[in-house]
Every structure is written in C-alpha cells, then in structure tokens.
Amino acid sequence: MERTTKSKKKKKTPFRFFYGKGRMDVTLFFLVIVLLSFGLIMVFSASYATSLNEEGNSFTIVLKQAVFVFGGIAVMIVLSFVDYHVYRRFRWLIYVACLLLMIYALTFDNQHGARRWVYIGSFSFQPSEIMKFALILMYAWLISVNYKRMKEWRHGLAPFIIILIPIVILMGLQRHVSGMILMVGIGFLMLFIGGGKLIWFLSAGGLAVLGGVGIVILKGFGYIQARITAWLDPWSDLQGKGWQTVQSLYAIGSGGLFGVGLGNSTQKFLYISEPQNDFIFAVICEELGFIGAVLIILLFVFLVYTGFSIAMKAPDQFGAMLAVGLTLQFGLQALLNIAVVTNTIPNTGISLPFISAGGTAVVMQLAQVGILLNISRHCADDV
Numbered sequence: 001m002e003r004t005t006k007s008k009k010k011k012k013t014p015f016r017f018f019y020g021k022g023r024m025d026v027t028l029f030f031l032v033i034v035l036l037s038f039g040l041i042m043v044f045s046a047s048y049a050t051s052l053n054e055e056g057n058s059f060t061i062v063l064k065q066a067v068f069v070f071g072g073i074a075v076m077i078v079l080s081f082v083d084y085h086v087y088r089r090f091r092w093l094i095y096v097a098c099l100l101l102m103i104y105a106l107t108f109d110n111q112h113g114a115r116r117w118v119y120i121g122s123f124s125f126q127p128s129e130i131m132k133f134a135l136i137l138m139y140a141w142l143i144s145v146n147y148k149r150m151k152e153w154r155h156g157l158a159p160f161i162i163i164l165i166p167i168v169i170l171m172g173l174q175r176h177v178s179g180m181i182l183m184v185g186i187g188f189l190m191l192f193i194g195g196g197k198l199i200w201f202l203s204a205g206g207l208a209v210l211g212g213v214g215i216v217i218l219k220g221f222g223y224i225q226a227r228i229t230a231w232l233d234p235w236s237d238l239q240g241k242g243w244q245t246v247q248s249l250y251a252i253g254s255g256g257l258f259g260v261g262l263g264n265s266t267q268k269f270l271y272i273s274e275p276q277n278d279f280i281f282a283v284i285c286e287e288l289g290f291i292g293a294v295l296i297i298l299l300f301v302f303l304v305y306t307g308f309s310i311a312m313k314a315p316d317q318f319g320a321m322l323a324v325g326l327t328l329q330f331g332l333q334a335l336l337n338i339a340v341v342t343n344t345i346p347n348t349g350i351s352l353p354f355i356s357a358g359g360t361a362v363v364m365q366l367a368q369v370g371i372l373l374n375i376s377r378h379c380a381d382d383v
Contacts, residue, residue, distance in 0.1 A: 024080050025376035028306045032076075032354060032369050035299060036069050036362075039355035045262060046283040047276035047357065049269045061276055061357055068359040072366030079370030080377065084319060087371070091137050095163070098134040101127035102170040114175040125360040128179045131167060133368055135183055136190070136325030138163050143194035144318035150195035160191050178336065178348035185332050190325050231346035245343050247271045248279050251286040252293075252342065259289030276357040278349050281341040296355075297338070304331040310372060313379035323375050326368045 043065050048058035055061070087094070105118050105127055117124045142159050143150070150156035164187050171180035192198065234242030234249070251267035254260065265286045268275040275283050285293045307327025314320040330353050337352040339345045351358050353365050 022377040022379070024373040025306065025310055025379075028303070028310070028369070028373060028376065031299065031303055031306060032366070033073075035303070035354040036073070036366075038296075039362075040066060040069060041262075042280055042284055042287075042355060043276045043357045045265070045287065046268050046280050050274060050276065053270065064359070065276075065357045065362070068362050069366075072363040075363060076366040076370035076373070079367055080373035082370075082374060084322060084371055084374045084378070087137055087322075088141055088318060091134075091141050094130075095134045095138050098127055098131040099166055099170065102131060102167075102174065106170075106173055116174050116176050116179075128171065128174070128176055129360045129364045132179075132183060132186070132329055133326075133364065135163070135167060135187060136322065136329065139187060139190045139194070140318055140321035140325055143190065143321045144316070147195055147317050151197060156191075156196045160187065160196075163187075178350040181348060182329070182332055182336060182350065186325060186328050189328050189332075190321060193324055194321055228346050231343060234343065244273055244279065245347060248282040248341050249343060251279075251282040255286040255289040255293075257290050259285070259287045259292055262287050278337065278351055278356065279341055280356050281338055281352055285341075300331065300334045300353075303327075307331075307372060310376045310379060314375055315378050319375045319378060323372055326372050329368070330365070 040062060044059070044062035047061040051061040052058045101118060106115050108115055108117060108119055116126050116128060118127055139160060142163070146155040146159075164184070167183055168180055171177070171183065230237055230241035230245060234245040236242060238246055247267055251265065251272065254267075260266075265275075265283050267286055268283050272279050272282060281293070281296070284296060288295075304327055307323060307330070311320045311323035311327065314323055333350060333353050336345070336348065336350050337356075340347050340350060351361055354362065
C-alpha cells in the first residue's frame with residue numbers, strides 16, 4: 001500500500017505529549033500503564049509480609065518499586081520524543097559499554113550464587129538489563145544494512161554470531177542462565193524474522209546452547225543439575241531445591257477458578273522466597289485464580305500484538321526490526337517467567353515484565369517502551 005504524502009491536520013487534545021513527529025500509539029501506552037498499575041498492587045500484596053519481616057515496614061518494597069515505576073514512566077515519555085534513529089549512531093558505544101559493565105560485574109562479590117550486579121554505594125543494577133537493548137539494537141542495525149543479503153552466511157549469520165558470542169560467555173561467567181536463554185532466544189528469532197535461513201537459525205541456536213553448556217561444565221555449576229532434578233521431581237528435595245517450585249504449585253493449585261481474594265494469599269507468608277519478584281505470578285494465581293491469570297496472559301498477548309503492529313507499519317527496516325526485538329523481549333520474558341512458575345521449564349530466575357519488583361528492570365523496560373512509542377510516532381496512519 002502506498003503511503004500518502006499529504007499531511008493531516010492534528011486534532012486538539014489535552015494529552016499534548018501524545019504528539020511529536022506524529023501521534024504515538026495510545027493503545028501501547030495505556031496497556032503498559034495498566035500492567036504497571038496492576039504490578040504495583042500485586043507487589044504490595046505479595047511483599048508486605050516479606051517487607052515487614054526484613055525491613056520492619058510493610059510498605060518498604062512497594063514504595064521503592066513505586067519510585068522506580070514513576071521514574072521509568074518519566075523516562076518513557078521523554079524517550080518517546082527522541083528519534084529512534086539516534087541509537088543507530090551510538091550502537092557500538094552502547095554495545096561495548098555494556099560488555100565492559102558486564103565484565104566489571106564479575107569483580108564484585110558473589111550474591112546468591114551469581115555475579116550479575118554492579119554496586120555504586122547503596123545503589124545496584126544489572127548490566128545485563130541494558131545489554132538486552134544493546135543486543136536488539138545491534139541486530140536491528142545488522143539486519144537493516146544486510147536485509148538483501150541475509151541468505152549469504154557472511155552477511156546473514158557470521159556477524160550476528162560474532163556479536164552474540166561475548167554476551168553468551170559473560171552470561172555464563174556471571175551464572176546468569178536465564179539471561180543467556182533470553183538473549184539467545186531474542187537474537188535468533190530476530191535473525192529468523194529478518195530473513196536468515198532456517199537451517200542457520202537452528203544450527204546457530206544449537207551452537208549457542210552447546211557453548212552455554214560448555215561454560216557450565218567448565219565452571220562446575222552443580223546447581224544447574226540440581227535445578228533440573230528439582231524440575232523433573234520437585235518433591236524429591238522438598239526442603240531444598242524443590243521448595244520454591246512446590247510452594248509455587250501449591251499457590252497456583254489453591255487459587256482455583258476465582259482465587260482466594262486479593263491480599264489473601266497464604267503462600268506469600270515466607271513460604272515462597274521473595275514472592276514479589278520471580279514468583280509473583282504464583283501469588284496472582286492464588287489470589288485471583290485462573291481467571292486473573294488468564295487476564296494477565298491476555299494483556300501480554302495484546303502487548304505483543306501491538307508491538308508487532310508497530311513493527312509492520314515502521315517506515316524503515318531498522319525501525320521495524322528494532323520494534324520486533326523490543327516486542328520479542330517483553331513476550332519471551334513473560335513466557336519464560338510463567339513457564340518457570342508453573343514448572344513447565346526448570347527454575348531459571350527470570351522476572352515478569354512490568355509486574356515483578358526490580359528497579360533496573362522496570363526502568364529499562366519502560367525506556368524501551370519509550371523507544372517503541374517513538375517508532376510508532378513515525379508510522380504512517382494508513383499502512
């Protein structure tokens with residue numbers, strides 16, 4: 001369909017930030033606001049027992065999360081006005097800086113069996129959250145400049161593998177298996193959608209998995225094997241590795257069709273470790289039941305649909321693939337989180353986007369939504 005060149009007169013609206021170069025996707029904006037609002041409610045419900053036990057105040061965790069959420073919304077609105085093409089100029093700087101930050105994270109003390117965090121005084125963040133965007137940015141750029149040659153291995157495979165290998169290695173050294181799985185998944189789905197050959201997609205994915213397994217074996221990560229055993233039969237080690245999974249399944253099962261009521265979960269009372277984070281979906285299932293869980297899943301499905309709609313209407317290949325990558329990140333991360341909580345896959349420790357508590361994660365996710373909104377500003381209305 002040809003795009004018209006005639007400019008349309010914009011209607012007046014009280015929401016002036018909905019306009020920049022063009023009108024941003026209001027559906028995506030409000031969809032994210034709904035997820036964030038629900039997330040804050042569930043973070044408080046899931047965390048007040050833990051917060052009271054650890055901090056002496058039931059509101060500590062949710063108030064901290066609220067600060068990051070409102071700060072992230074401000075970042076999202078600002079970035080919705082920043083032309084997304086500017087990131088292409090700084091792609092190498094962003095990518096290399098993220099690699100250096102991930103290396104720097106290895107110098108800090110082991111926390112919970114991993115070295116994923118960089119500490120600056122009392123503030124900490126995970127460089128891997130920023131690296132997700134760096135990977136998507138690099139892949140979007142590579143596909144945009146090589147999209148006519150994606151069937152040639154020198155252009156459609158080799159550079160993508162070169163970009164991904166350092167990330168996989170550092171993820172392995174950080175013992176960040178969930179991040180490794182997510183980034184490999186995002187990378188190769190973008191490669192496939194961008195026009196790469198299916199056989200390359202499958203082969204490269206297999207090599208990445210083998211590389212990750214090799215790092216695990218060399219580093220002697222015995223906890224990986226323990227997690228797989230706990231996944232296959234969590235009741236075999238009920239007081240150990242299987243505890244989190246079993247308590248999650250108890251929460252899901254006790255929720256029934258309509259749940260026990262908002263705030264009435266019993267599993268969050270120190271049975272599920274940090275229920276406001278990776279296992280918040282289990283609390284949702286317990287308190288809101290099957291109906292509530294399905295509604296959350298449908299919200300994420302709608303989010304993915306909206307993101308891909310923006311990608312299809314993007315004015316250039318770079319914008320389209322950037323939108324695809326950002327949307328894949330949200331969709332895959334939600335899918336992996338729900339799969340872990342329901343014991344469909346082994347416990348990998350991954351958060352639920354926009355809902356789980358986590359400062360770096362939610363700010364970075366909202367920043368990426370801002371970029372997606374800016375892409376939508378450049379879309380033609382009649383495409």
